[in-house]
Amino acid sequence: MSAIITLTTDFGLADAYVAAMKGVVLGINPEAKLVDICHSIQSQNIAQAAFVLSTACGFFPQRTIHLVVVDPGVGTERKAIILRTPEADFVAPDNGVLSYIIQRYATIPAAANRQPLEPGAGLEAIAITRPQFWRSTISPTFHGRDIFAPVAAHLSRDVPPVDFGEAVDSLTIFPVPHPHPAPDGTLVGHILHIDNFGNLITSIKSHDLPAVLQRRTALTIKIGNETISGLSLTYGTGKGLMALMGSTDHLEISLKGGSASTFLNAGIGDEVKIFRTSSK
């Protein structure tokens, strides 16, 4: 019964919304271990929540339950779901916030907005429809407290997912940004996230780099008007503006002793280009 339940929301820290959800969980499973992932997601920013969640959930023990409430469609027809993967359970609105999780098990086509769950891929999804596991009164504006939290709590007491509703065979996704090659051979990625240090986390992962760019000195990075030669190994060994492969295997742009975001006036969605360092 001492399952771990994590929480990711856009509720901020100035209200008691997160606490109300925790109170509901503990009323159902007093032994649940509650761990905050992040509550500072921008209001209703599903893509940011999806990314931030994906950088942490893989480091939790098997069968952790991840409760995600970034839910601009609360009270509308959007579904509430449980997604069971081989590693963990997710309780969330069906609005794309699990896109990065789903793509670990399935190839998401570009421009898709629904993803079929292929048999054998190890994913099982349930629409949360049975009110017996909800609070007795449901606010149309706060399903996090009245539906998602009690469902996560019952799930942590080993109620099987199928008891919460019917299986669904596809889920809402957004196209997870992937870098693409430009005609001149340049690899073009984008900024996905800016962290607390002002580091720019891009969509470029190490397996995106073609073999010819696998040597750290073989590539050059261009962002805005700035050019960075080669990859640094760590923040400590780089100088000034640098690029490196960050702790979740995304290429990052970082500024020694400062904020790359402020220095470059860069924002989420900005382009980052990688090309082969010209020889001689």
Place this chain on the structure above:
Amino acid sequence: MSAIITLTTDFGLADAYVAAMKGVVLGINPEAKLVDICHSIQSQNIAQAAFVLSTACGFFPQRTIHLVVVDPGVGTERKAIILRTPEADFVAPDNGVLSYIIQRYATIPAAANRQPLEPGAGLEAIAITRPQFWRSTISPTFHGRDIFAPVAAHLSRDVPPVDFGEAVDSLTIFPVPHPHPAPDGTLVGHILHIDNFGNLITSIKSHDLPAVLQRRTALTIKIGNETISGLSLTYGTGKGLMALMGSTDHLEISLKGGSASTFLNAGIGDEVKIFRTSSK
């Protein structure tokens, strides 16, 4: 011994004051489950703390202990109290921060600033006066750490309230804002709280609406120069500026995809008026 202790303070998140309180609690009851309600209350804003606490405490299990340290009078003659209700225990300064809790069990007259505890109302209050349950050294500036935290921890180990000091028969309150009818029949309420989404939470609850306004389309809301027709059911179904009954049964003003607070330049204390939608 695995009682839940919640914490509500104006200590912010940039210092270690909250952590020091948690350390003290765990030194006395290692099994206590600590849950943060909110630490971003504006400095010494008793009314805000009282409201935020009231939106969460009812969702915790029976006999949760709520530790509240918003305490501008620390070190002065203001009392420290335990308030036991049929549902929970509160450990707080006697400065009005429990006004919303007390009014659930007693009618608070307008303009009152002390509330007698009527026998039979189910409320029991104790002045915290016996140092045997405090830290051995008391800082005159941090009773949260040296008095309130250890008292909450001992209480969580089933020390009865009467052991901490003498019963008191009245408590400090502030008049909880209630909407009032204007001569023209308009119902006049005020903004109590602005949440992380910029939603304006007002003093108007559903039972304040006269029968004639109980239909959602029968009423019109006026705030500043803006007029809103009818109540929406959810954030997702409303459009632009909307009004709805929020998750703690307070009428809220919300802006689809934005902050109503910024859009309206509205602040705590601003008036919100409700009147009957004129027919034809």
Place this chain on the structure above:
Amino acid sequence: MSAIITLTTDFGLADAYVAAMKGVVLGINPEAKLVDICHSIQSQNIAQAAFVLSTACGFFPQRTIHLVVVDPGVGTERKAIILRTPEADFVAPDNGVLSYIIQRYATIPAAANRQPLEPGAGLEAIAITRPQFWRSTISPTFHGRDIFAPVAAHLSRDVPPVDFGEAVDSLTIFPVPHPHPAPDGTLVGHILHIDNFGNLITSIKSHDLPAVLQRRTALTIKIGNETISGLSLTYGTGKGLMALMGSTDHLEISLKGGSASTFLNAGIGDEVKIFRTSSK
């Protein structure tokens, strides 16, 4: 196995870095009790982290493990260490962030930047060098998650410090600021920290005050162009700008109902002078 592990970082609250560390800890010791001390340390501000940690760690139970990750040198040759004191264990980079802890057991000479660990002082330090207690893959940019967190978790399961690496006989420190007497007899200290209320926490402790200044009315405080007569006992009894001995025994400058920091436009490092109130 239900040891307490605290966390102090400069990771902020907008990312999932802290959560990833907690996930790693719970994967190794599911019974660990995780308590946040502070995650809002300014980026790479070792001195601030050292001070904030020092204001809370003494209030935790014996043998609490304090995990501190403010680590500008991550991935470079700086050591990772375990420091065992008679009260607690610290897991941190060897970059000075434990200076206030070390000085409780040893006199740190002015201008020193390494501190020998004297036999008999009760301090034992280990360089973390054995990868068997780390995650199997180490990101060069996030030792907090891949080295410090798993080491703290194994330590909480009673793995002895010596199993993690070799004893070291000195640690990196920075000179902890101490007040000094000026030629005219004035005591000169500095602002170490500004808290959430705008209180200015100085380097002056009660034992720094010479006997002649031990009476609260016998001294005058000068900061910028302002002069404060005598010490107040509490925030509640003082008026306007006041000075008092704060809850961690540091002299503080506080403004009743406001922020002394904003009022005085004062910052970390600014001078605060104390002199004897001239008689008659």
